[in-house]
Amino acid sequence: MAENDSFFSNQAAKVFVAGHRGLVGSAIVRKLQSLGFTNLLLRTHAELDLTLQSDVESLFAAEKPLYVILAAAKVGGIHANNTYPADFIAVNLQIQTNVIDSSYRHGVKKILFLGSSCIYPKFAPQPIPENALLSSPLEPTNEWYAVAKIAGIKMCQAYRIQYKFDAISAMPTNLYGPNDNFHPENSHVLPALIRRFHEAKVEGAKQVVVWGTGSPLREFLHVDDLADAVVFLMEEYSGFEHVNVGSGKEVSIKELAELVKEVVGFEGELVWDTSKPDGTPRKLMDSSKLANLGWSPKISLKDGLVDTYKWYLKNIKQ
Numbered sequence: 001m002a003e004n005d006s007f008f009s010n011q012a013a014k015v016f017v018a019g020h021r022g023l024v025g026s027a028i029v030r031k032l033q034s035l036g037f038t039n040l041l042l043r044t045h046a047e048l049d050l051t052l053q054s055d056v057e058s059l060f061a062a063e064k065p066l067y068v069i070l071a072a073a074k075v076g077g078i079h080a081n082n083t084y085p086a087d088f089i090a091v092n093l094q095i096q097t098n099v100i101d102s103s104y105r106h107g108v109k110k111i112l113f114l115g116s117s118c119i120y121p122k123f124a125p126q127p128i129p130e131n132a133l134l135s136s137p138l139e140p141t142n143e144w145y146a147v148a149k150i151a152g153i154k155m156c157q158a159y160r161i162q163y164k165f166d167a168i169s170a171m172p173t174n175l176y177g178p179n180d181n182f183h184p185e186n187s188h189v190l191p192a193l194i195r196r197f198h199e200a201k202v203e204g205a206k207q208v209v210v211w212g213t214g215s216p217l218r219e220f221l222h223v224d225d226l227a228d229a230v231v232f233l234m235e236e237y238s239g240f241e242h243v244n245v246g247s248g249k250e251v252s253i254k255e256l257a258e259l260v261k262e263v264v265g266f267e268g269e270l271v272w273d274t275s276k277p278d279g280t281p282r283k284l285m286d287s288s289k290l291a292n293l294g295w296s297p298k299i300s301l302k303d304g305l306v307d308t309y310k311w312y313l314k315n316i317k318q
């Protein structure tokens with residue numbers, strides 16, 4: 001990459017991190033600050049609703065960020081996705097359309113759009129390569145969110161073709177870490193289980209209920225690794241195709257539940273509520289494209305879980 005195109009050497013550049021208080025956005029802010037970036041443009045949801053096109057336009061016109069990282073979205077676990085399909089498709093289409101289009105119109109040099117591994121077909125080949133996109137039907141519990149995310153990838157590609165706009169997309173696997181959502185029903189499995197096992201331990205409960213059969217396989221990545229991959233891609237990648245970001249390691253939900261139980265120190269038994277959906281049976285991503293560019297993850301699931309539980313104890317528990 002030419003010197004004047006270097007993201008890392010442009011630490012005074014204005015970088016808009018949309019969604020900076022969320023799991024992903026807050027990790028990206030920590031990473032950028034650790035790299036010496038001093039001019040971050042940050043707006044809370046209350047200060048700027050990204051679904052409102054004219055407000056987004058006004059922000060870009062006034063602030064003229066040079067780089068944009070889009071980590072604002074309507075996000076949730078299997079239950080939330082299944083229960084609020086209209087919100088998941090509409091809010092995400094609105095946010096990403098407004099931010100990508102305004103970025104192009106106001107001279108942004110590069111934007112990174114975040115999607116998710118749920119963009120891939122329910123029965124995709126494993127590990128899932130980037131070119132499995134749109135090769136067969138989606139997983140029904142999150143197809144509304146997935147369709148919005150696929151539209152985001154395609155919008156980046158369309159703007160690259162028509163306007164030569166440097167819009168790239170990263171597809172992370174299931175993430176966890178500080179500032180996650182620990183809501184009992186609407187969160188993802190890992191924060192949900194930390195909370196449930198912790199509360200059961202404190203209350204002296206004999207059992208903890210875990211959803212589904214325990215057989216689905218999931219790949220987990222600590223959000224600090226994801227943030228590292230995001231800045232790496234801002235520096236190193238300007239391609240048409242989206243890029244998978246995974247840990248390469250998968251566990252069953254049963255194995256995950258046993259690990260969370262051990263880390264939290266709950267001594268009772270697990271009970272499986274099979275009336276709850278399993279979702280997609282397996283979604284291990286093929287992250288060799290990113291590995292070939294020179295990036296690899298550093299944080300093991302066990303270490304990441306221990307740190308996340310410490311963060312939960314310090315910041316969330318009553």
Ligand SMILES: NC(=O)C1=CN([C@@H]2O[C@H](COP(=O)(O)OP(=O)(O)OC[C@H]3O[C@@H](n4cnc5c(N)ncnc54)[C@H](OP(=O)(O)O)[C@@H]3O)[C@@H](O)[C@H]2O)C=CC1
Binds near residue numbers: 022172
């Ligand atoms: N969590 C995960 O496991 C995974 C996440 N991703 C992707 O990473 C990105 C970030 O996800 P994550 O950090 O987990 O999500 P969070 O829910 O933790 O954070 C989302 C952020 O978006 C903001 N936001 C939501 N709606 C609006 C709006 N209308 N206007 C302005 N801001 C808004 C939220 O603000 P507020 O809190 O104030 O509402 C929040 O800061 C998403 O694109 C998601 O698809 C991809 C794969 C896995």
Ligand SMILES: C[C@H]1O[C@H](OP(=O)(O)OP(=O)(O)OC[C@H]2O[C@@H](n3cnc4c(=O)[nH]c(N)nc43)[C@H](O)[C@@H]2O)[C@@H](O)[C@@H](O)C1=O
Binds near residue numbers: 077210276
């Ligand atoms: C990142 C990805 O996340 C979502 O997909 P998902 O991987 O299915 O997400 P999940 O974390 O909610 O569940 C993983 C597995 O775990 C089981 N499970 C057990 N017990 C609990 C539990 O207590 N809560 C939850 N949420 N799941 C549980 C659950 O039944 C399922 O088998 C997408 O909708 C979409 O948001 C997306 O892109």
